[in-house]
Amino acid sequence: xxxxxxxxxxxxxxxxxxxxxxxxxxxxxxxxxxxxxxxxxxxxxxxxxxxxxxxxxxxxxxxxxxxxxxxxxxxxxxxxxxxxxxxxxxxxxxxxxxxxxxxxxxx
Amino acid sequence: xxxxxxxxxxxxxxxxxxxxxxxxxxxxxxxxxxxxxxxxxxxxxxxxxxxxxxxxxxxxxxxxxxxxxxxxxxxxxxxxxxxxxxxxxxxxxxxxxxxxxxxxxxxxxxxxxxxxxxxxxx
Numbered sequence: 001x002x003x004x005x006x007x008x009x010x011x012x013x014x015x016x017x018x019x020x021x022x023x024x025x026x027x028x029x030x031x032x033x034x035x036x037x038x039x040x041x042x043x044x045x046x047x048x049x050x051x052x053x054x055x056x057x058x059x060x061x062x063x064x065x066x067x068x069x070x071x072x073x074x075x076x077x078x079x080x081x082x083x084x085x086x087x088x089x090x091x092x093x094x095x096x097x098x099x100x101x102x103x104x105x106x107x
Numbered sequence: 108x109x110x111x112x113x114x115x116x117x118x119x120x121x122x123x124x125x126x127x128x129x130x131x132x133x134x135x136x137x138x139x140x141x142x143x144x145x146x147x148x149x150x151x152x153x154x155x156x157x158x159x160x161x162x163x164x165x166x167x168x169x170x171x172x173x174x175x176x177x178x179x180x181x182x183x184x185x186x187x188x189x190x191x192x193x194x195x196x197x198x199x200x201x202x203x204x205x206x207x208x209x210x211x212x213x214x215x216x217x218x219x220x221x222x223x224x225x226x227x228x229x
Contacts, residue, residue: 001169001170032213034215034216036154036216038154043203043219043220043221043222044154044203044216044219045219046215046216046217049208049215049217050215055217085153087153087154089154089215089216091209091213091214091215092213093213094159094167094211094212094213095156095158095167095168095169095170095212096144096156096159096207096212096213096214096216097156098153098154098155098156099153100153101153101154
């Protein structure tokens with residue numbers, strides 16, 4: 001199975017900051033990469049698929065990039081409602097696999 | 108937009124079989140465009156894929172759970188199900204069903220159920 005590794009595991013930032021979360025696949029997965037946001041006590045929500053395609057309704061401050069083994073999720077201007085755990089998920093082959101998550105909070 | 112809802116016992120005895128059903132509304136499990144997936148999340152931990160199923164009954168299971176997992180689909184009732192045998196406390200988790208947008212058991216999860224907490228305890 002393909003392993004997905006996220007960094008950092010936790011992140012604390014200030015409102016308005018630009019920040020980046022990284023996800024690395026153990027082997028190349030082309031652009032078959034999704035990002036999810038899970039707010040406390042809530043269901044995971046799809047943010048981005050195909051590495052850089054924003055899911056309908058997701059604010060434009062979220063963006064994704066990368067291909068092959070290295071991917072990034074960027075929040076251009078952190079908002080209070082972005083406090084959550086963010087997961088990447090690779091889907092080049094079955095089974096789909098998730099990164100361990102990155103916990104984001106506000107300083 | 109499809110809606111998914113998990114149902115099943117919230118408490119399972121160790122060594123028994125966990126059984127959950129996901130009922131889909133405003134969408135069809137018979138769609139040829141999607142698979143239907145199960146994901147779980149132990150308390151305070153991350154997400155783990157269990158597997159997925161197509162309307163035809165084709166399944167893909169996570170290799171770490173494969174020996175204990177059975178998935179099925181009931182197109183007449185527009186629902187799909189999960190059975191996990193020989194459970195232990197390590198199987199205590201919130202179990203989510205979701206629509207997998209992709210093919211051959213791979214894709215991204217665009218719609219999720221609210222989740223069902225299943226506790227394994229005597």
